[in-house]
Amino acid sequence: MVCATYRKKRKETCTSHQIRNVEIEAALLYAIQQVTVFAKEGEDEFIELVTKNSAKTVERAIRDSKNNEQGTCRTKKLDTFIQKLFDDDAEGIISDERFMKMTAAYEAEQNQLKERLARLEVIINDTKKKSANIDSSLDIVHTYTDINELNAEIIRTFIEKVYVYQSEKLWSRNTKKIKTIFNFIGEIEIPSNVKTA
Numbered sequence: 002m003v004c005a006t007y008r009k010k011r012k013e014t015c016t017s018h019q020i021r022n023v024e025i026e027a028a029l030l031y032a033i034q035q036v037t038v039f040a041k042e043g044e045d046e047f048i049e050l051v052t053k054n055s056a057k058t059v060e061r062a063i064r065d066s067k068n069n070e071q072g073t074c075r076t077k078k079l080d081t082f083i084q085k086l087f088d089d090d091a092e093g094i095i096s097d098e099r100f101m102k103m104t105a106a107y108e109a110e111q112n113q114l115k116e117r118l119a120r121l122e123v124i125i126n127d128t129k130k131k132s133a134n135i136d137s138s139l140d141i142v143h144t145y146t147d148i149n150e151l152n153a154e155i156i157r158t159f160i161e162k163v164y165v166y167q168s169e170k171l172w173s174r175n176t177k178k179i180k181t182i183f184n185f186i187g188e189i190e191i192p193s194n195v196k197t198a
Contacts, residue, residue, distance in 0.1 A: 025163065032181040034148055036191070040139065041143075045116040048139070051189075053184060054188075063137065069121045069125065079110060086103055164179070
C-alpha cells in the first residue's frame with residue numbers, strides 16, 4: 002500500500018512511503034487482539050479508558066459547537082453590514098469604490114466563515130456519533146473472541162482509520178510507526194501492566 006496523500010495530492014505534502022499488506026495485516030491483528038484481550042481481562046479499566054476518550058470527544062464537540070455558534074452569529078452580522086452598505090450606497094453616503102471594496106471584503110469573510118461552519122458541522126455530527134459508545138464497543142469485543150485471522154468484516158467492525166508513518170531507522174533497522182483508530186473507541190493506549198495477546 003502506498004501513501005494516499007502522496008499518491009492523490011501534492012508530492013510536496015508527503016513523502017513516498019509504503020507498507021506491505023502482510024505488515025499492515027499483522028499490525029492490525031495484533032492491535033485488535035490487544036484490545037479484545039484487554040476488554041475481556043480488565044473490563045472495568047477498559048470502560049474507564051473508553052469513558053475518558055468519550056469525555057474528550059464531548060469536550061471537543063462542545064468547543065466546536067461554541068465556535069459554530071460564534072461563526073453563525075458573525076455571518077448574520079456580516080449580512081447586516083452588507084445590507085447597511087447597500088442602503089448607504091443607495092443614499093449616496095459612501096462612494097461606489099468604497100462600497101465595492103467593503104462589500105468584497107465582507108463577502109470574502111462570509112464565504113470563509115461558511116466553509117469553516119460546514120467543516121465544523123461535519124466534525125460535530127461525527128463527534129456526536131462517536132460519543133457514548135461504550136456499550137457498543139463492549140458488545141463488539143464480546144462478539145469477537147480469540148481472533149487469530151483477519152477478514153474484511155473484522156477490519157470494518159473494529160478499525161476506523163490506520164495511519165502509517167514514514168520509516169525511521171532504529172538500531173540499523175527500518176521501523177514504521179502505525180497508529181490505529183478504532184470504531185467507537187478512538188485511539189487507545191493499553192496500560193503496560195495489563196497482559197494482552
